[in-house]
Amino acid sequence: MKEQVLGVDVNTENYDELIPKLFANIDAEKKSLVVAINPEKLMKAKEDPELKALLNRAEFQIPDGVGVIIASKLQKGNIKSRVTGVDTMDRIVREAARCGKSIFLYGAKPGVADAAASKLIETYPDLIVAGTQDGYEQDTQKVIDTINEAKPEILFVAMGSPKQELWIEQHRDNLYPTLYQGVGGTFDVLAGNIKRAPAAFQKVGAEWLYRLLLEPTRIKRQMNLPKFLFEIIRQNK
Incomplete structure (x- = not known):
């Protein structure tokens, strides 16, 4: 199943539901592309119709980012967990x-x-x-x-x-x-x-914070998250 976040399809399955579908397609010789969807990519897609179309043409769009989970919750969707x-x-x-x-x-x-x-x-x-x-x-x-x-x-x-x-x-x-x-x-x-973020950061979906602590220059990119959430709230008023 999928729902849309800022016009981009996102799968609602967790890992245990997703993996059997991927391998069923292999067995059926049905070609499939998996793309990771996060707030930064969604904000770029909002301004870039070609990128949005590319993401939507993929067979599987996984919710890679805590912001996507929050967005789904705000719009009463069904994405319950990150799939990084x-x-x-x-x-x-x-x-x-x-x-x-x-x-x-x-x-x-x-x-x-x-x-x-x-x-x-x-x-x-x-x-x-x-x-x-x-x-x-x-x-x-x-x-x-x-x-x-x-x-x-x-x-x-x-x-x-x-x-x-x-x-x-x-x-x-x-x-x-x-x-x-x-x-x-x-x-x-x-x-x-x-080095990947420690497990404690991964567990709460705060890998972005760990990367920001290591690389403060990422702050401009990380500002996409509040902009993204504001856009979700605006569209769901």
Whole structure:
């Protein structure tokens, strides 16, 4: 099920409801794209019709951000819990290891995808990593050929949003994988290059605050949250 937040579709499922749907699509060979929806992205989409259309064309839009939960509550919606991009990737990888589906990691600086893959295999020994490719290869056809030769069911793309979603949408008809997710900086988190917020911050949906404490220059970006909530209140008067 989905509801709209500022004109963008957002899935209402939690992890336990979402993952079976993703893997059912794999089994049915139905290509699917997972995009993460947060207040910053919604505010950009409000001013950018092309971005809004791109987000709405995805098969799954996960509520990645406490602001989206608050917005749903304010408009009496059904989104009850955050479904973050990094945790969705982890849940997908866990299920892939369980049922024998293979993954491919594409993006980030040279060596990062390899390090992330090693960490995933360390966590999930049964996981099949069909291959990796850094994001610095300039020959797009070579990247496509590398992925297709590996024949993974699942492709994770780490380019930053919306570049990664645009790349997936542009090329997925010519790619072997069935399930696609743009994962931003998640490879760097897995590789240990970027530290994720402590569990206490994650639990209350305050990872944004942790990042702000580490990088005060992010304050301009974080101002999108109060602007976003004001816009939600204004539209629901």
